[in-house]
Amino acid sequence: MGNRLPLRVSEEVADALRDGAPVVALESNVITHGLPYPENAATARKVADAVRAGGAVPATIAIDRAHLLVGLDEATVERFATVPGIAKVSSRDLAAALATGGPGATTVASSLVAAELAGIAFFSSAGVGGVHRGAQRTMDISPDLVQFTRSKVAVVSAGAKSILDLRLTCEFLETHCVPVISYRSDDFPAFYCVSSGVRGPRRLDDPDTVARTVELHWALGNPGAVLITTPIRAEDALDPDEVDRIITEATARAERDGVRGDAVTRYLMRAVDTATGGRAAAANAAVLVSTAEVAGQLASAHAALANRGGRR
Ligand code: PSU
Ligand code: MN
Numbered sequence: 001m002g003n004r005l006p007l008r009v010s011e012e013v014a015d016a017l018r019d020g021a022p023v024v025a026l027e028s029n030v031i032t033h034g035l036p037y038p039e040n041a042a043t044a045r046k047v048a049d050a051v052r053a054g055g056a057v058p059a060t061i062a063i064d065r066a067h068l069l070v071g072l073d074e075a076t077v078e079r080f081a082t083v084p085g086i087a088k089v090s091s092r093d094l095a096a097a098l099a100t101g102g103p104g105a106t107t108v109a110s111s112l113v114a115a116e117l118a119g120i121a122f123f124s125s126a127g128v129g130g131v132h133r134g135a136q137r138t139m140d141i142s143p144d145l146v147q148f149t150r151s152k153v154a155v156v157s158a159g160a161k162s163i164l165d166l167r168l169t170c171e172f173l174e175t176h177c178v179p180v181i182s183y184r185s186d187d188f189p190a191f192y193c194v195s196s197g198v199r200g201p202r203r204l205d206d207p208d209t210v211a212r213t214v215e216l217h218w219a220l221g222n223p224g225a226v227l228i229t230t231p232i233r234a235e236d237a238l239d240p241d242e243v244d245r246i247i248t249e250a251t252a253r254a255e256r257d258g259v260r261g262d263a264v265t266r267y268l269m270r271a272v273d274t275a276t277g278g279r280a281a282a283a284n285a286a287v288l289v290s291t292a293e294v295a296g297q298l299a300s301a302h303a304a305l306a307n308r309g310g311r312r
Helices: 011-019 029-034 039-053 074-082 091-100 108-118 143-148 166-175 207-219 240-256 261-275 279-310
Strands: 007-009 023-026 057-064 067-070 087-089 104-106 122-124 154-157 180-183 187-190 193-199 226-229
Touching (some): 007 108, 011 023, 023 039, 122 279, 143 166, 166 193, 207 279, 261 279
Parallel strands (some): 007 067, 154 226
Antiparallel strands (some): 057 104
8 A cells, every 4th residue: 555654754853853952843834825935935044943942843734745744954945935836735635745745845744744643742833724714604713722732742832813812712722622721921921012912711821830731731632732832022913903903904904805714824925925014924923933932941851751752
């Protein structure tokens, strides 16, 4: 049968995993769809450096030549950053993307599938998908949230963008039994903004306690993710009222223009970038980097715990 899992782990990542060293998985959709060139390539490099500064090895996930890649070299990052039209691949799209060869850029959801297959315990992205505004009518809920109920990976993010309904996003996470840990902060963050106005259910300040919480969640037999949030730094953040105004308008425009399905997220993100004259793109890059560094630190604390004997 030709159905052997086509997983290709880079040498550096494979070595780290074999040695029990900390690894942080990263998505590639943010490179192809999140930021324009050359900011996307520059930010991808800074994000990888930030994971290293936190003490861990970065492992960016993508699909290329019918393989699920875990850990990208410089040339591949540059190609994903420049070649137009690389498809967005969420978890339901993974199998067909692999069967037809790709290339494909993985979202949070599909990156979690790859991370778990490779044996990577931590993942980082600045903003996860969530419940969209108006979901009561459109039923637009990101597959990222559903994947959290399936993949045993700790996800470090700066919450989710306020293009979403963050109150409903938090409700969904609660209903589906996904733990949300607010690391060294009180509120569920809003990507460009420090707070969504929704209080997080549990604050933890100590990396070792976060690592033990992750391990205990899995030891209790839970199959899914633990979401750990860390907000954007105040000096990088945008004004929440301004962001909200722009998004409310862009959401109405998207609906009027008939933007549907998985194109909605990119449409709204671009609208915010345009309306803020690039300030949103700068905040986006900054929060990706700062989140990745925290993820590196927490993955390091988790690896230290595992190496002390609490191995999975
Ligand atoms: N939200 C963000 N930034 C992003 C995305 C979401 O704040 O870059 C991207 C991620 O790749 C995420 C995907 O996994 O969009 C979610 O898309 P959808 O809402 O179609 O599931
Ligand atoms: Mn959607």
